[in-house]
Amino acid sequence: NYIYMNSVIEKEKKLNLALAKLKNLNLKNPDVKKNIENLSSQKNQLEIEKQEIEEKYKSLINDYNSLSKKLDELQNQEKAEQKRQIEFSEKIDELNQETDILLDEIDKWQT
Numbered sequence: 001n002y003i004y005m006n007s008v009i010e011k012e013k014k015l016n017l018a019l020a021k022l023k024n025l026n027l028k029n030p031d032v033k034k035n036i037e038n039l040s041s042q043k044n045q046l047e048i049e050k051q052e053i054e055e056k057y058k059s060l061i062n063d064y065n066s067l068s069k070k071l072d073e074l075q076n077q078e079k080a081e082q083k084r085q086i087e088f089s090e091k092i093d094e095l096n097q098e099t100d101i102l103l104d105e106i107d108k109w110q111t
Contacts, residue, residue: 005057008050015043 022036 005050005053008046008053008105014042015039015046019043020046 018041019036022039
């Protein structure tokens with residue numbers, strides 16, 4: 001889009017320059033007048049295309065920002081889930097240690 005946009009801007013500049021030069025020529029010549037009208041029409045078409053591209057670009061930027069935000073949220077959720085899993089594993093380890101201690105105590109009482 002960026003490259004195409006620059007191309008459109010360059011074409012528009014060239015057409016504006018050509019129109020300015022043609023306006024300084026003899027406007028009574030029918031070929032000159034026809035060329036001016038043709039260039040003016042092309043310029044209008046390019047301006048319409050430029051506007052459409054700018055709108056598409058804005059839409060893409062909005063989509064990108066929205067997707068980036070969603071990705072950040074998912075990554076944060078994943079980190080929170082990993083943290084909960086680590087905490088759960090630690091609790092299980094603590095429970096296992098307490099069970100081992102309890103079994104040792106039971107063994108001592110039995111002997």
